[in-house]
Amino acid sequence: MRAIPRRTSEPWRVGVLFSRSGCTSVIEETQLRGTLLAVEEINASGGIHGREVVPIVYDPASDPGLFASCAKRLMVENGVTTIFGCYTSSSRKAVIPVVERLNGLLWYPTPYEGFEFSPNVIYTGPAPNQNSVALCRFLMQHYGSRFYLIGSDYVYPRESNRVMRELVRDNSGSVVGETYLSLRAQHRDFLPVLCEVRRLQPDVIFSTVVGESTACLYQRYSDTGLDPRRMPIASLTTSEAEVMAMGADVGQGHITAAPYFESVRTPANSSFVACYRKRFGNDQPTNMCAEAAYFQVHLFAKALAEANSLETDILRSAVLGLEFDAPQGRVSVNETYGHADLWTRIGRVDSRGGFEVIEQSRAQVRADPYLIESGRAL
Numbered sequence: 001m002r003a004i005p006r007r008t009s010e011p012w013r014v015g016v017l018f019s020r021s022g023c024t025s026v027i028e029e030t031q032l033r034g035t036l037l038a039v040e041e042i043n044a045s046g047g048i049h050g051r052e053v054v055p056i057v058y059d060p061a062s063d064p065g066l067f068a069s070c071a072k073r074l075m076v077e078n079g080v081t082t083i084f085g086c087y088t089s090s091s092r093k094a095v096i097p098v099v100e101r102l103n104g105l106l107w108y109p110t111p112y113e114g115f116e117f118s119p120n121v122i123y124t125g126p127a128p129n130q131n132s133v134a135l136c137r138f139l140m141q142h143y144g145s146r147f148y149l150i151g152s153d154y155v156y157p158r159e160s161n162r163v164m165r166e167l168v169r170d171n172s173g174s175v176v177g178e179t180y181l182s183l184r185a186q187h188r189d190f191l192p193v194l195c196e197v198r199r200l201q202p203d204v205i206f207s208t209v210v211g212e213s214t215a216c217l218y219q220r221y222s223d224t225g226l227d228p229r230r231m232p233i234a235s236l237t238t239s240e241a242e243v244m245a246m247g248a249d250v251g252q253g254h255i256t257a258a259p260y261f262e263s264v265r266t267p268a269n270s271s272f273v274a275c276y277r278k279r280f281g282n283d284q285p286t287n288m289c290a291e292a293a294y295f296q297v298h299l300f301a302k303a304l305a306e307a308n309s310l311e312t313d314i315l316r317s318a319v320l321g322l323e324f325d326a327p328q329g330r331v332s333v334n335e336t337y338g339h340a341d342l343w344t345r346i347g348r349v350d351s352r353g354g355f356e357v358i359e360q361s362r363a364q365v366r367a368d369p370y371l372i373e374s375g376r377a378l
């Protein structure tokens with residue numbers, strides 16, 4: 001159903017919720033940048049039906065409770081229906097009841113643990129079948145089958161580690177240890193963990209540590225004298241932004257699975273990287289979360305151009321099935337799950353803090369958030 005177009009020059013107001021302070025602000029700040037860059041591009045080319053897109057931006061300070069109250073404020077006080085936002089799964093899970101109750105649409109640009117569906121969310125980061133499965137296969141082929149799991153203590157790490165544990169065990173591997181630390185863990189907190197790793201000598205450390213403490217983990221690993229050529233840290237979230245925070249020398253040799261790295265060679269990426277660096281500083285790399293934040297706003301603009309309405313039910317049906325030439329390659333929104341079909345890549349940190357792509361899918365991988373179609377075979 002299409003809305004009857006109204007003649008107006010009123011802007012399209014949208015909400016934006018990424019943290020500019022707190023323990024996950026380093027990566028969320030880049031998601032804010034990706035969002036604003038796309039909004040600026042859309043407005044520079046005339047807006048949507050001649051109307052500007054105007055973002056209303058709040059800082060939820062890496063606090064899930066604040067994410068929920070900011071989402072409510074956006075919808076109730078600012079009259080917004082579409083919200084771009086959230087990095088941690090705990091912030092997404094805090095915002096979902098708000099958008100479900102008030103019938104809003106949350107656009108979520110972050111890798112997550114899967115096993116979720118909401119008619120009020122469009123997921124543009126990868127689910128486990130788009131990153132964990134390929135990563136597990138790669139690690140078993142190249143390093144071995146004894147895994148040590150370490151994560152921050154909240155839903156994404158615990159659930160992603162559960163998926164990884166099942167993948168490892170179903171493919172004749174073993175999990176030799178598993179540890180969780182606070183999202184605010186410091187250098188000293190990682191010392192006992194790395195002592196245990198040295199004692200157990202796994203083939204690989206699978207890390208779901210996120211936020212500021214990511215740098216602490218990799219720096220402690222480096223101080224302990226472990227060798228990424230023999231026992232790398234493998235992650236789904238450590239991107240160019242986290243490597244910049246820890247130092248390229250510390251990150252070099254470690255592995256990440258993601259749909260996007262700055263080094264991806266597509267025409268859309270050359271333009272994205274050039275515009276991002278021009279806008280935010282030549283020393284500021286792009287990363288998978290900034291890229292998803294960027295392309296989801298362009299997908300939104302395509303859907304809005306078709307729907308000419310921000311009403312959630314109308315906009316969502318215009319989004320499903322849409323395609324876009326994103327920096328990572330062509331992506332589309334999967335009609336079954338409202339998740340994006342994305343590329344799968346394995347990257348290794350190089351000496352300059354970028355990622356060398358060492359494996360990639362031949363085409364986009366269909367989102368299968370419940371691992372129904374792909375199963376657990378590698």
Ligand code: ACM
Pocket residue numbers: 087088089090110111112113156157210237
């Ligand atoms: C995450 O919490 N989904 C990174």
